[in-house]
Amino acid sequence: MLLAGDIGGTKTQLAVFSLAEGPRRPVAEAIFPSAEYTDLADMVREFIARTNLPVEYACFDVAGPVIGGRAQLTNLPWIVDSAALAAELNLRRVWLLNDLQATAYAVPQLTPADLETLNKGEPAEYGAIAVIAPGTGLGEAFLVWTGSSYMAYASEGGHTDFGPNDEVEIELLRFLLKRYGHAGYERICSGIGIPNIYDFFRDSGRFPESPRIAQALATTDDRTPIIVQAALDPVEPDPLCVAAMEMFVSVLGAEAGNLALKVLATGGVYLGGGIPPRILPLLRGERFMRAFTHKGRFSEMISRIPVHVVLTQAALIGAARYGLERMSSD
Incomplete structure (x- = not known):
């Protein structure tokens, strides 16, 4: 056994x-x-x-x-x-x-019940598969067909340099460089990254901080669940938390698209980790796929790549x- x-x-x-x-x-x-x-x-x-x-x-x-x-x-x-x-x-x-390599090895075993599909796409038979997983950190891995099965490979792609796509993201980059000296995607697209986005919007003065949220954040070691819950509040979503999570979704979509291009993931992109299943309403919106497919001359090609959220362990x-x-x- x-x-x-x-x-x-x-x-x-x-x-x-x-x-x-x-x-x-x-x-x-x-x-x-x-x-x-x-x-x-x-x-x-x-x-x-x-x-x-x-x-x-x-x-x-x-x-x-x-x-x-x-x-x-x-x-x-x-x-x-x-x-x-x-x-x-x-x-x-x-x-x-590596944990992301293990997640990748699970992909061929997953069933439709294990997945939430964000983009049905047109999967290529035996095409490479990409896995990106925002949890505490940001993990990335990929699978390639060997002729008889898929082989999974780990990477540390979550630590590659963040590339902004608009003026606000350029300002976020400057904010992160000042705070850390280096700005990798994990500083944004992860449980440790979400508070960085929140701090950026708060400190830039774009959104006022709610006293209630400020008090809750001040009394916890892990600020991410509070920010996520406040953004998804069905009655009174907090504007600052909503802005932080919308930025998270945009940057995650862009980096998922980057990974899809790097490994030519015509077999699909799978979002693992603990965060995606918790923010499905945000991922189902247009923001994620718009960022995912915003790849210039390759936008049409990447729009045909299937994208799924992994719902299981x-x-x-x-x-x-x-x-x-x-x-x-x-």
């Missing part, structure tokens, strides 16, 4: 899979608070002891680059090493994946798929 895990800074999802049931039907699963454990091995031991299942292999996805089977997690003081874990847990093999499915495929040939 295979143990698969989606390791996050706040929580870690572990599950056991079998070759017979495949990557969509876990035999057992549980969620653990990551920060309460000194390392991944302690958490896994507890889970295996609890399930009492004969696990021989494991595959984990982590936030950050995986180099030589080793990763240092961004939001946890853990260093995860595949060979060391295998020895420590007495497993035959452990594989590590795809990273764990992808880690399970990757591990099961390699386990079957080991």
Whole structure:
């Protein structure tokens, strides 16, 4: 049996899979608070002891680059090493994946029920597929057809230089350069980026800040959920929060289109991460697709690319798929 895990800074999802049931039907699963454990091995031991299942292999996805089977997690003081874990847990093999690479591996397993389609498009058979995922940070990955299956590749494209498309975005760029010295897309299109946009609109004087929202933001460590909720308020949406989220959607659409061009994603673009499912009303509007297709001479071509929002926990499915495929040939 295979143990698969989606390791996050706040929580870690572990599950056991079998070759017979495949990557969509876990035999057992549980969620653990990551920060309460000194390392991944302690958490896994507890889970295996609890399930009492004969696990021989494991595959984990982590936030950050995986180099030589080793990763240092961004939001946890853990260093995860595949060979060391295998020895420590007495497993035959452990594989590590970047979390966006794992999400990408899940894409061929997704069904229409797992997706919200923003642009039906005209998918090309065996065309490359792009995945862009705004969550805490901004992850990007892509898949290419190898002749028998899709192979997923990780990237750190979310840290590439932000390219503004109008005068207001140029001013946002200046604001971010002054604040950080470098302005990558993650500074805008992510959970850590949304407060930057809010601060830009507030500090520029374009929109007055609501005292109620200001008080709520001052008493929390994570301002993003408050900004998102205030923007989507069906009765009285906050104008400053609405402006911030509209800018978020525009820049996300532009960068999703950039990624589609870079990998020629004629097989489709998939929006993963925790934020898109929560802001579907904003993504369904014209703003996202207008920014996505605003590519000059390539606008008509890119308008034919399908765009979907992933509604399920795809990273764990992808880690399970990757591990099961390699386990079957080991």
